[in-house]
Amino acid sequence: MSDSDDAPDEPEGRGVRADGTGIVPPDDETPTWRERKERSQGLARLTYEYFERARREDQDLRMESDYVERDVLAFPAWPHEMIRNLALTSFFVGMIIFLSATLPPHIGPPADSSTTPAIILPDWYLYWSFGLLKLGPLNPELSLLGGQKLMADRTYGVLANLVVVGFIAIVPFLNKGSARRPVEQPFWASVGVFGVIFAFTISVLSVKNLVPIDPDMLFTLTFLLPFVGGFITYGVLKSMREGYMFELNRRYYRLRPPK
Amino acid sequence: MSLEKKDEYDRRGWMETKELSPVEKGYLMTLMWLDKRLRVVDYLELLEDLYYKVNMQMPKSHTEQYNLDNKFWYWYPLYALGSFSTIAYVVAAISGALLGFYYSPAAAAASGDPTVAYESIAFIMTDLNFGYMLRSIHRWSAQVMVAAVFLHMLRVYFTGAYKEPRELNWIIGIVLISLTMVFGYSGYLLPWDQLAFWAGQIGVEMSLSIPLAGEWVAQLLFGGFTLTQATLQRMYILHVFFLPFITTALIAVHIGIVWMQGIAEPH
Numbered sequence: 001m002s003d004s005d006d007a008p009d010e011p012e013g014r015g016v017r018a019d020g021t022g023i024v025p026p027d028d029e030t031p032t033w034r035e036r037k038e039r040s041q042g043l044a045r046l047t048y049e050y051f052e053r054a055r056r057e058d059q060d061l062r063m064e065s066d067y068v069e070r071d072v073l074a075f076p077a078w079p080h081e082m083i084r085n086l087a088l089t090s091f092f093v094g095m096i097i098f099l100s101a102t103l104p105p106h107i108g109p110p111a112d113s114s115t116t117p118a119i120i121l122p123d124w125y126l127y128w129s130f131g132l133l134k135l136g137p138l139n140p141e142l143s144l145l146g147g148q149k150l151m152a153d154r155t156y157g158v159l160a161n162l163v164v165v166g167f168i169a170i171v172p173f174l175n176k177g178s179a180r181r182p183v184e185q186p187f188w189a190s191v192g193v194f195g196v197i198f199a200f201t202i203s204v205l206s207v208k209n210l211v212p213i214d215p216d217m218l219f220t221l222t223f224l225l226p227f228v229g230g231f232i233t234y235g236v237l238k239s240m241r242e243g244y245m246f247e248l249n250r251r252y253y254r255l256r257p258p259k
Numbered sequence: 260m261s262l263e264k265k266d267e268y269d270r271r272g273w274m275e276t277k278e279l280s281p282v283e284k285g286y287l288m289t290l291m292w293l294d295k296r297l298r299v300v301d302y303l304e305l306l307e308d309l310y311y312k313v314n315m316q317m318p319k320s321h322t323e324q325y326n327l328d329n330k331f332w333y334w335y336p337l338y339a340l341g342s343f344s345t346i347a348y349v350v351a352a353i354s355g356a357l358l359g360f361y362y363s364p365a366a367a368a369a370s371g372d373p374t375v376a377y378e379s380i381a382f383i384m385t386d387l388n389f390g391y392m393l394r395s396i397h398r399w400s401a402q403v404m405v406a407a408v409f410l411h412m413l414r415v416y417f418t419g420a421y422k423e424p425r426e427l428n429w430i431i432g433i434v435l436i437s438l439t440m441v442f443g444y445s446g447y448l449l450p451w452d453q454l455a456f457w458a459g460q461i462g463v464e465m466s467l468s469i470p471l472a473g474e475w476v477a478q479l480l481f482g483g484f485t486l487t488q489a490t491l492q493r494m495y496i497l498h499v500f501f502l503p504f505i506t507t508a509l510i511a512v513h514i515g516i517v518w519m520q521g522i523a524e525p526h
Contacts (some may be wrong), residue, residue, distance in 0.1 A: 071295050085342075092343055096403055100395035107380060111456035112371035113486070122455040123443050135307060135463065154468035169433045171416070172426035180419045180523065189381045
């Protein structure tokens with residue numbers, strides 16, 4: 001039996017061990033951590049093997065890189081960064097307070113289910129969604145169904161909302177690579193410009209009588225202008241690429257001039 | 260024999276051997292008091308351990324990483340949009356909480372007579388001291404937050420900052436912007452004026468038009484197929500209880516991931 005008069009920090013004959021053993025006297029069969037890992041199977045084993053391999057890769061990367069981490073004498077957090085952030089925050093909050101004081105919000109007459117008002121609109125940031133609900137004319141009448149539509153107009157609108165949001169959500173899985181500026185990714189930048197212009201035009205479409213153009217023409221323009229913007233962006237960025245990539249690689253070109 | 264338990268480690272004697280200023284003494288007393296009850300020392304040891312194992316450091320700020328100290332980085336405001344939207348969220352939350360003291364979502368008949376909800380808003384705007392200012396601040400910070408969030412999304416999109424390994428953060432961001440818009444929508448309905456009522460009507464029709472689960476969605480979100488007191492109650496609970504918790508947690512996760520992964524930089 002262990003000697004209970006020992007002070008807790010003087011175990012007889014055993015040091016403190018790093019793998020969590022050594023506090024309770026082991027029986028003969030307590031496996032060490034290593035043994036536990038070696039006898040594991042299936043998913044647990046896979047996890048251990050992956051971890052060991054990943055740590056190995058990380059260590060190799062650390063050895064390869066010539067990045068030296070130093071204590072940096074740089075823009076200090078206190079007081080410089082703190083004051084800068086405080087100044088910016090005060091500016092923004094002050095701007096909000098100024099706007100609130102000068103432009104108070106609207107409140108209309110009380111709700112009345114028997115009177116439909118002339119203007120029914122959500123807040124401005126939902127105009128795009130409201131506009132997508134009005135794509136009725138786009139809902140195709142399928143001859144397969146005898147000239148009927150596959151789904152009701154309003155379902156079509158809700159689906160359009162989901163499709164748009166879903167597409168935006170999966171963009172990272174479509175556009176991979178390391179491009180970080182619009183110039184470096186002209187196709188996706190022009191898709192972005194298309195999206196922004198489309199959001200704008202469809203918001204405009206959702207407000208009735210906003211633009212004094214014939215409604216069919218307005219509908220066509222809603223879909224045409226984004227494409228126009230997208231194509232222009234693509235052309236501009238593609239032509240900028242030549243000069244831009246040259247600037248980036250200037251030092252490289254000096255060492256190895258192109259033939 | 261005194262009943263005072265003898266201090267096992269004679270801490271007081273130890274403290275007297277050092278010459279401590281009153282501040283240091285007070286600090287030590289507090290620390291020992293807490294340690295006796297909460298084993299604070301264990302946590303400190305854990306942190307120290309982690310520090311040496313993981314080499315925990317404060318992440319470098321932009322200016323440190325990219326050597327920007329003496330340069331004026333004119334794109335900086337675009338990169339501050341995320342913080343800006345969080346600030347606007349906090350302002351909206353505080354002003355909203357204060358508004359909640361005076362607003363009550365009740366008696367939502369829609370007969371053209373002002374309801375209790377409408378009356379409370381009218382009270383806030385006319386009688387309450389600085390009430391109009393409070394409501395104004397709430398609305399404006401909400402609008403500004405939506406604008407900042409949208410511009411932030413555009414900035415992230417055009418700088419390709421959603422690419423690997425930041426896809427999860429992008430998806431969290433999409434969820435956050437949708438939640439922000441639902442926030443705005445539910446808040447829009449709360450005054451129960453004509454605009455609010457009929458915007459709610461459109462919402463009900465949208466949910467009813469969902470193919471399979473339409474009726475359930477309408478029941479869940481709007482409390483029925485027409486706009487009643489139940490609708491107002493649900494919008495209130497959504498706006499005041501449900502959404503703030505989810506949005507705050509998601510914002511924390513979003514910012515936490517940015518903290519861990521660092522800011523994607525144009526090179």
